[in-house]
Amino acid sequence: MTKHECRENAYLILFEASLRDDSIDELYAIAEEVEEITVDEPVRMLVEGVLSHLEELDGIIASFSKKRAVSRIARINLILLRMAIFEMTYMPETPINVAISEAIHISEKYTYQEDTAFINGVLGAYARSLPRQAAQEQA
Numbered sequence: 001m002t003k004h005e006c007r008e009n010a011y012l013i014l015f016e017a018s019l020r021d022d023s024i025d026e027l028y029a030i031a032e033e034v035e036e037i038t039v040d041e042p043v044r045m046l047v048e049g050v051l052s053h054l055e056e057l058d059g060i061i062a063s064f065s066k067k068r069a070v071s072r073i074a075r076i077n078l079i080l081l082r083m084a085i086f087e088m089t090y091m092p093e094t095p096i097n098v099a100i101s102e103a104i105h106i107s108e109k110y111t112y113q114e115d116t117a118f119i120n121g122v123l124g125a126y127a128r129s130l131p132r133q134a135a136q137e138q139a
Helices: 003-019 024-034 041-052 054-064 075-090 096-110 113-129 131-138
Strands: none
Touching: 003 024, 003 041, 003 075, 003 096, 024 041, 041 054, 041 075, 054 075, 054 113, 075 096, 075 113, 096 113
């Protein structure tokens, strides 16, 4: 499975988790039963990483979003923002521009054009605030 497919599968599981009260293990089992979503270790790492840092991720999103309240952000967009910011913050092996590009690519498939622009704006603002982004730009 490609890294893009991994991210898209994690996105779909996180979206489903936002709609249901099932445990994450139950959602993994359902995904594997219907054979539409592959659940492997990289997918689990991304899903569980996002879920374990929800409050922090939502705080970052709120501070870089003009909406200032994550409750005002469409769920579908919020999940993409959480995933990308998780990768940018906790997965230093993922280049920042890759995390943003992947979120935008998935957004183009599942959201409206205005949503994609919003996601790009929030992620761009967050990326510019990161010390390693500044170091990469100077190199």
